[in-house]
Amino acid sequence: MVLPAAAQQPVPTAAPDTISETRADSLRRRFDEEKLLNQLKAYTKRKTIAGKAAAALFNFTERREEKAGLDAELLNRQYDRHNYKIVRRINIRTLDAFGYRINDPSRMPRNLLEKGGNALHIKTSRARVRQVLLFRRGDELEPQALSESERLLRQTAELLDARVFVNEQTSSRDSVDIEVVTKDVFSLSGSVQLRDVAAGVIGLRDVNFLGQGHQFRNRYEYGRSTDGQVGSQPWRYEGSYLVPFRYFLNAQANYLNETRRRQGGLRVTRDFYSITTKYAGGLSYDFYDLMPSVSGMGTPEDPYVFKPVTYNVQDMWLGRSLRLKSYDLGYENPGRLIVSGRSIRTAYSRSYDPLQRDNVLLLGTVGYSVRRYYKDTYLFGFGRTEDIPTGTLASLTAGYEFNGTANRRYYGLQLAGAGYHPRRGYLYMRGEVSSFIQGRQNDWQQGLVSSEILYFTRLYHTGNFQWRHFFWNRSLIGINRRPDERPLSIEGERGLRGFTSDGNLRGTSRFVVNYETTVYTPFSFLGFRVAAVGFLDAAWLNTKPGRALPFSEAPYTGIGIGLRFRNEYTVLRTFQLLLGFYPRGQYTNNGLRIFENARPYYDFSGFTFGQPGITRYE
Secondary structure, eight states, X not given: OOOOOOOOOOOSSOOOOGGGOOBOOGGGXXXXXXXXXXXXXXXXXXXXXXXXXXXXHBOOOOOHHHHBOOOOEEOOOTTGGGTTOEEEEEEEEEEOSSSOBTTBTTOOOOSHHHHHHHHTOOOOOHXXXXXXXXXXXXXXXXXXXXXXXXXXXXXXXXXXEEEEEEOTTTOOSSEEEEEEEEXXXXXXXXXXXXXXXXXXXXXXXXXXXXXXXXXXXXXXXXXOOXXXXXXXXXXXXXXXXXXXXXXXXXXXXXXXXXXXXXXXXXXXXXXXXXXXXXXXXXXXXXXXXXXXXXXXXXXXXXXXXEOOEEEEEEEEEEEEEEXXXXXXXXXXXXXXXXXXXXXXXXXXXXXXXXXXXXEEEEEEEEEEEXXXXXXESSSSSSSSOEEEEEEEEEEEEEEXXXXXXXXXXXXXXXXXXXXXXXXXXXXXXXXXXXXXXXXXXXXXXXXXXXXXXXXXXXXXXXXXXXXXXEEXXXXXXXXXXXXXXXXXXXXXXXXXXXXXXXXXXXXXXXXXXXXXXXXXXXXEETTEEEEEEEEEEEEEEEOSTTOOOSTTSOOEEEEEEEEEEEOTTBSSOEEEEEEEEOSSXXXXXXXXXXXXXXXXXXXXXXXXXXXXXXXXXX
16 A cells, blocks of 8 residues: 655745755754763864864764755645746856855855865866756746756756755746756765785776766776686776766766676667656667576586677667646646657677577557655755655556567566655555567466565654664566576675675575664764664575475575765765674675675665666566
């Protein structure tokens, strides 16, 4: 049962200035009951060298930015009275990553760390901000253009937060001035990992190259073990470069070169980025040069046998969003009917498998989507504004595959829904079933049944600490898959966080349950906010062919605790150090593992779809 989407109703009075709205943040209340924290706070005010060092490490300054917490609210209509007025001017103010506060324009960098960080950072250009806005100077201001522009700015990788609002002091009966304020993240990041004298990993990335929103990522690994195997190479490289253009066009190139695997591609895409988007589409070309293992166990008695596979994939799609009639006194209906078509051509130049032949897959999708976004804080971040997607999604995909042996049809059905309430939390549910069907006997092939449930509670309070509980369930069941198909893993993000096996733990169906408690603390260390994390994971995996459900085997489990550090002002916003214990399956003898993770484990799923596709079996 999806929770209802309840929202605050706008008050029919003069709209407040978005950038000056403030509300007390309970996470930053004084620590009167914390004697130790009071003593440490007093110590940081000393003029001694030790006192200055402590002040650089710990931050007890009450932040106006974090006072600007938001009650959970639907992106409201506070500027509706300005709809269809002419946009006279657009004033854009971009703020550097350190020392500035988007809710406190008077705040300036104060110390050497803040000033030094900004000196190494190239601020986002106004032209890049203007690319994301849904309105231009001289245009009529469309409904929801302000709130949607603000949300899209927050979703870009190079910006921490954004405010888009009407300057009420200069607005007139027929025209308005729009104020846009954005705050950057520190976009440049790198990593060095030394495994021994002659082995390691070097990484470099920038999500806002030269302040233009360009993104490049590079990762080079050297000194890898080859074990004397034919075709092995001691290095690995992976890189990509993305360029955003006007009208939300994105062009990207990527390349990967590692042992027995070389691939790359080019693509140009435009998604359904907003509920007002009418057209979306994309073109891509990818090539693959692989040497997969086709037999053997990797032992001296039974070594791996590798055979070559080389092919390329040419992909194109086009989609159209149709606006539905509204019965809400002239306001737009948030529902959209979306139709899209796609063509995927796969051409093999060599392959060991006779079933791998040139094929063309044609797909078409018809769907209905409703998207609403709420604004709230303390979900996955520490006080920054976050957009929570809710709504409904229903889609039906049909297709036909020409594969050179026996052509077959494809059908897929997906249903999803979510609701959010500040007292009851957030609930997302999704179900999907798909399969190829061949011949007059309607032979089902390579079918899938998948589901997902994500729930997190409201924010609980105890003193200066706040916490939420997270629950996540995912299942993926293969139906009439090929005998050699065992691609499903339960490692890392697909199952038990921090879990690694010997590489041979694969199956045909899985059922995963994840539970987590996140406690947001009032502590800050070197600009990183600190949260405590506890987790309990369980995963069922079917490793034997001929069975559909995974519950006949004992589950793999993991339990752990750790700390999450989050800095809202750098591109590496989240960093976790965790200790996990895994009773079975873990490659270490005692089942213990200390690991780090820089990627969020949970994330929201949107309520839009673009290119038709088959359900991924991975």
